[in-house]
Amino acid sequence: MSFTTNMADTVDKILGFSGAVSSLLAYTFYRLYKSRTETASRVRNIKIWQADLDLFDHLSAVDEHCLAYAAVEGTVKEMGRTLHSLHGQEEGVMMKSQLIEHRSKKVNGFWSDTKKELRDTTQFVPFSLVKPQGGDPAFRLEVVEPGRASHLETELDITYDRFEPHKSTLIQAGLDRLLGEVTKGIQETEKMLLSGTTLLGVGRIFLERGEMKLGPPDDSSQTFILTKMRLSELVRSYESQSWTFKVMAVVSALCGGSVLAYLIWRHLRLWLERRRRRREFEEIRRTVRRDNSAEGRREGGSGVHDEDTCVVCLTNPREVILLNCGHIALCADCAEALPFPKKCPVCRSAVERFMPVFHP
Incomplete structure (x- = not known):
């Protein structure tokens, strides 16, 4: 049980870390893409001056004597x-x-x-x-x-x-x-x-x-x-870098989004499975209580032979049939407590569904 749980936790941690790294890379590449795009846009139509009297006179005439x-x-x-x-x-x-x-x-x-x-x-x-x-x-x-x-x-x-x-x-x-x-x-x-x-x-x-x-x-x-x-070469260089970083940002975002979507689907599937199992066992308990109400079979295990007790808790009677293997080995409480994916404790085969045991 603990091994399966630890494996699931490890997978979740790896997926979470991968998603975080992909998101961080996507953000970094996006910032680089935005920076290169803005620089190319600014430089494309900028005026080129010469170090001469015209530039000196222009600087002398403008506010703060500066070209930002x-x-x-x-x-x-x-x-x-x-x-x-x-x-x-x-x-x-x-x-x-x-x-x-x-x-x-x-x-x-x-x-x-x-x-x-x-x-x-x-x-x-x-x-x-x-x-x-x-x-x-x-x-x-x-x-x-x-x-x-x-x-x-x-x-x-x-x-x-x-x-x-x-x-x-x-x-x-x-x-x-x-x-x-x-x-x-x-x-x-x-x-x-x-x-x-x-x-x-x-x-x-x-x-x-x-x-x-x-x-x-x-x-x-x-x-x-x-x-x-030259100015035209400089603009082309920044546009090329911008396109490269854009592609890398999109790829990283898709990877991060895919990992996040898989994590959401994984946990949603587990939540739906647990909900279905919970309803299933509520119904099994109601059936077992009706079947045993006249006999008092779970009053401290009185009247239950050793061969009829649950193989896990060794206290309660065996109340559940595991399908498709058909083994009758567990009480309802222990059957519900089996870790996901649930496996038969006798033959280790996968359990697809449970059915209550009817005592004649």
Whole structure:
């Protein structure tokens, strides 16, 4: 009885947890879908400015000397110090250096590749966007907090990428394979945002102490963007991401809804079955009471032979026929108390229905 009940509880918990996870994923994917859709909508028809006198005059004329969400296109120009590549002649304003150890690990009899990050550093120096093709440096647009911008880190130029295989003796290699963990080697990469790169910046453009600046929007729902893509490419990228997240949200919602519907159906079926059984046993008890009223067969079990007592409680007389097996082994109380799905305690076959025993 307890095993069956525990199994049912375990199934309910697993289904409930699965439904909760699916619902959480659906909500997360929906938020991502909504965010990408809104960003694509905002950016699609946005005006692209240049870092020049026209932008400066416009900022000087508008309220608060600020454009809450606007786009500007320009060429990367350092403001003072420049970052130099550690492995070449390249110069830039942002450098990302990584050192990664590649390993192969045996898990459950299968080998899988893993990575361990030994170093991951990112450096910035102040930089600005200037008008391409010889724009006036006096009207440069300083980029504020570039580390918060999306797209930028994924679009850096690779200035160095080298994989150094791990060298080990034959004995050491055999021992590593026996232990289930092999070091393949170390990969060192360097990526930079090079001076002279053309960028599209989308964010808050404002005047501060007579200097133009680009930074994250005040509205957290708006995305701060620095990218090499053109505006049309950027819109297509967000629309593609939006469609992907929409499909994932719908699939997750369907999975969560299906699990919830199954749980409701499962518990409703159990409730209806218990209700039917309860009515069935009420009728059986009324019949048994009528049959035994003259004999007093359940007065403490008096007058009941051992072979006629219930095999579970060993007190009350056997009052119920179990169908389809036909065994007469239980009293009405113990028959009703059998866990669902009900099985005969004698032959363990499924019980489809019960009938009262009529004593001549």
